[in-house]
Amino acid sequence: MSKLRDLQRAVGRGILGHDQGSIVEAILGDGLDPAARLQIYANHYRSSLTEALKEIYPVVCRLVDERFFGFAVDRYIDSSPPRKPCLFEFGDTFADFLAGFPPCRTLPYLPDVARLEWAINAALHAPADVPLEAGALAAAAPADYPRLVFRLQPSLRLIASPWPVDLIWQANKPGAEDSVDLDQGGCRLEIRQLGEEVVFRRLEPAEFDLRGFLAAGQPLEAALAAVLKTDPMFDPAMALSRLFGEGLVVGYAFAAIEIPQPTEILP
Amino acid sequence: MVETRDHAKPATPLAAGIGLRAPHLSEVMANPSAAGWYEVHAENYMGHGPALRALERLRQMSPVSLHGVGLSLGSAEGIDDDHLDRLARLVERLEPMRVSEHLSWSAADGIYFNDLMPLPYTEEALDLVAANVERAQAWLGRPILIENPSSYLRYRHSTIAEPEFLAELVRHTGCGLLCDVNNIHVSGRNLGFDSSAYLAALPAAAVGEIHLAGHHGNAAGGREVLIDDHGSAVAETVWVLYAEALDWFGPQPTLIEWDCRLPALSVLLGEADKADALARHVLQESPQEKPNVEAA
Numbered sequence: 001m002s003k004l005r006d007l008q009r010a011v012g013r014g015i016l017g018h019d020q021g022s023i024v025e026a027i028l029g030d031g032l033d034p035a036a037r038l039q040i041y042a043n044h045y046r047s048s049l050t051e052a053l054k055e056i057y058p059v060v061c062r063l064v065d066e067r068f069f070g071f072a073v074d075r076y077i078d079s080s081p082p083r084k085p086c087l088f089e090f091g092d093t094f095a096d097f098l099a100g101f102p103p104c105r106t107l108p109y110l111p112d113v114a115r116l117e118w119a120i121n122a123a124l125h126a127p128a129d130v131p132l133e134a135g136a137l138a139a140a141a142p143a144d145y146p147r148l149v150f151r152l153q154p155s156l157r158l159i160a161s162p163w164p165v166d167l168i169w170q171a172n173k174p175g176a177e178d179s180v181d182l183d184q185g186g187c188r189l190e191i192r193q194l195g196e197e198v199v200f201r202r203l204e205p206a207e208f209d210l211r212g213f214l215a216a217g218q219p220l221e222a223a224l225a226a227v228l229k230t231d232p233m234f235d236p237a238m239a240l241s242r243l244f245g246e247g248l249v250v251g252y253a254f255a256a257i258e259i260p261q262p263t264e265i266l267p
Numbered sequence: 268m269v270e271t272r273d274h275a276k277p278a279t280p281l282a283a284g285i286g287l288r289a290p291h292l293s294e295v296m297a298n299p300s301a302a303g304w305y306e307v308h309a310e311n312y313m314g315h316g317p318a319l320r321a322l323e324r325l326r327q328m329s330p331v332s333l334h335g336v337g338l339s340l341g342s343a344e345g346i347d348d349d350h351l352d353r354l355a356r357l358v359e360r361l362e363p364m365r366v367s368e369h370l371s372w373s374a375a376d377g378i379y380f381n382d383l384m385p386l387p388y389t390e391e392a393l394d395l396v397a398a399n400v401e402r403a404q405a406w407l408g409r410p411i412l413i414e415n416p417s418s419y420l421r422y423r424h425s426t427i428a429e430p431e432f433l434a435e436l437v438r439h440t441g442c443g444l445l446c447d448v449n450n451i452h453v454s455g456r457n458l459g460f461d462s463s464a465y466l467a468a469l470p471a472a473a474v475g476e477i478h479l480a481g482h483h484g485n486a487a488g489g490r491e492v493l494i495d496d497h498g499s500a501v502a503e504t505v506w507v508l509y510a511e512a513l514d515w516f517g518p519q520p521t522l523i524e525w526d527c528r529l530p531a532l533s534v535l536l537g538e539a540d541k542a543d544a545l546a547r548h549v550l551q552e553s554p555q556e557k558p559n560v561e562a563a
Contacts, residue, residue, distance in 0.1 A: 004391055005343035005375075007422070011384065012375035026387075027420045030459050036488040037420035041382055048381050051527075082379040085337025085350050086310045090381075125314025155316075196317040 015042045016081065049077055052087045053094065056121045059172045060098070060114050063107065072101060088125055092118060109163035109182065116165050116200070119157035119191040123198045126155035131247035134240070144254050146221040150214050150243075151251035155193035158203075158212050162186040166200060192248070206231040210239055211248070219255045281330065283539035283546075286497075286524040291532045292321055301532070302539050304330035304364060306522050310337045313353045323361065332365035332476070332520070333358060337379070340399045340413070341372030341386045351406050358407055365476055365520065367412040367445045368403070370396065370433060387422035388432045397439040404440065412475050414445035417453040417482075417495035429454075430468035437473040444469065446516065447478035448509045449501065449524075453493040462508055466515055474516040479509060479542060480524035497526035501538055506545060513549045521546065 010023040020035055027034035050073045054061050061069040076097045082090045095114035098104050104111075131153070140148065159165070164180060166187050171178035188208035191200040203211070206227050213223035224236045243249055282303030287295060289311070295301060305325065312319045325331060335354055338346055358366055371383035386392045404410055413436060415429060427435070433444055446469060455462040481499030484491045501509075501523070509521075523538040 004387070004389075004395060007387060008343050008372055008375040012378060012380065015380055015382075016378070026422050026424065028423050030421070030457075031490055032488045032492070034420070040419040040487065040492065040494070041380070041384060044382050045380050052381075082381060083377055085339070085347070085373065085379050086313050086353075087381065088311070088314060123316075124318075125316045127315035128320075193316065196320070 011038070011041075014038050015045050016078075017042060046074060046077060049073065049082065049090065053091050056088075056091050057094065057114055057117045058174055059117060059169050060094075060110060062172050062174070063110060063113065063168075064104070068103075072098065072104070075101065088121065091121075094118065109161070109165060109168060112159070112161035112163055112165045113168055115159050115161070116169055116189065116191070119159055119189075120198050120200070123155040123157055123191050123193050126153075126193060128155065128193050129153060129250035132244065132249045132251065134244040137252070140252070140254075146219060147254040147256075148220040149217060149253050149255050150220060150249050151253070152211070152215050152248050153192055153250055155191075155198070156211070156215055156248060157191040158208060158215060159189045159191065160186065160208065161189075165189070166202065206234045207239060207242070210234075211243070214243075281520050283521045283523060283542040284330075284332070285535045285539055286334075286522060286526065287325075288526065288529055289318065290529055291535075292318065294532050296321060296325060299325055299328035301536055302329075303543075304332065304520060304522075306332045306334050306365075306524075309333045309335040309354055309357055309366075312357060319360075326361050326363075330364040331361060332367065332522075333361065333363040335366070335368040336383065337373060338368045338403060339371075339373040339379075340368055340403065341370065341384075341392065341396050342374050342399070343372075343395060344375065346399050346403065347374075351403060354403075355407050358409070365412055365445075366407060366409065367414055367476065369414045369416055370429075370436070371416045383416050385416055385418040385420065385422075388425040388427040388429060390426070393427065393432060393435055393439070397436055400436065400440040400442050404442065410442055412443040412445040414447050414478065415450050415454075417447070417450040417457075419457055419492060419494075421458050428460075428468065430465050434468070434470045434473075437470050442473075443475040444473045445476045445478060446474045446512055446519075447480070448512050449478065449480040449482055449505050450495060452502070452505050452508055453482050453495045456493045463511055466508070466511055469515070471515050474519060477509070477512055477516070477519045477521045478524055479505060479521060479538070480526075497524045498528040499525075500534075501541075506541070509542070510545055510549045513546055518546055518550055 007026060014020040014023045020038060024034040024038060027037055050070055053073050076094055079097060080093055095111045095118060098114055099111040163182065164184055164187055166189055167180045170176060171180045188203050188205060189200050190203050190211065191198065210223055210227045213226060227234050284304035284306055285302045287305040287307050307322060312322055337350060340346060369383045372386060373380055373382060373384065415433060436442060437444060451462045451465050455465060479501045480497040481501055482493050482495050483499060485494050521542050523535055523542065525535055
């Protein structure tokens, strides 16, 4: 193993705060404690990641206040240090971390607010593909319709929560000063890029389920059947017209084999 | 060996550029000629959203350069293929005026430290960085500029001075250099070397861009350490050093970097004007001494 690799691993451990002893001997003091020099990098590691997450999760930060946010992020960095060089991709598991973080137990809606903020961030960095016109399906043979699988806009995200996270987000975004009745129940949200910005809105349960099944790659026929089972009044033709009208379908293919019926929608 | 000069030099000297951050994007789009050119951190545009589309539109109206901060060219573990490929696709898409990265490392054991950490300057490190730079240049199909880092520590077993290390890297790989004048000042103060002597030791013909930025002083262990935070105006001492750099390197695309505590766009443009005024002053004073100036 190279000396340089050993050195970089040792510096890395020092920055993570695991062990500074083995590396400080390799650092020249130049009038300062070598450990204090290493600490400048360790401080930057934590403060720059905290700033990055503050930008992605401004409402979570406001809900718990900045000091607590810094404390939570510090623990999060320990458990999930960045594995990729792009900062906008760091923090994807922060909602799950908050869900399991004991000091946050009194704020049960917090992880879902974080999920919404991550979805906004992810949608913001997704490509915007050219939407298909409904007429594009005319090329497909009707016999193949049962195997039809749609590809939806890459920025589309769907989040269901037992809490009114959209209203919580609106009431606590920077500059807002509102209160939210937490007992009013949950919401099903669609988050997507629209034009040059990211928007989100509530969907009716059947619409939400259909889009969820399709986004998960279920064939159209199976997805419609599953939705109709829970909502017999659901109108498939109208739903498809909205799907195309909103520019959400960007491609289609045919499933090669029989795909089992969807059983449960992802949260 | 990659040919540096043709690709790296613009036909005429540019007015100074500014580092472009998201809050200024719409204002710049409305007036793209506000600065001579714009530089962005490549990693901020590796997604495919509205920001990238805006940058592509800006690219139609103004020179743009890509400044990488995540390639970790000094990593003993080598550079990440996926990341290099993302950079290559961005370069292909934007055809930037310059592509630059750092003489530093950012990752070990698969963890990214979101920082530009200094290398020990040894023969081993030189071979390794040279191999990584050559690989990056081959993948990108063009030479890159390597920036001198701002440092808060140096290693006991270093055997080569930083400017000589950079000169060797240029010799081995044909890369160019991005001379960050503020970094030289910051490192010089933190590590106790002479900034002017450092400038003089750089291979002048390889320099294809200059960076200027603000720093601040921080008390650490009873003495002041300069932190390169790009969060204030360029310091007076750094302007003085910039004038020296112009003397050595001739007119180069010069960039004002301002990344945190971001002020109004007009403040950045004011700094860019100041850089241009200083360049005019210095270059008019001694026009005969610039063998490397191609179009003054």
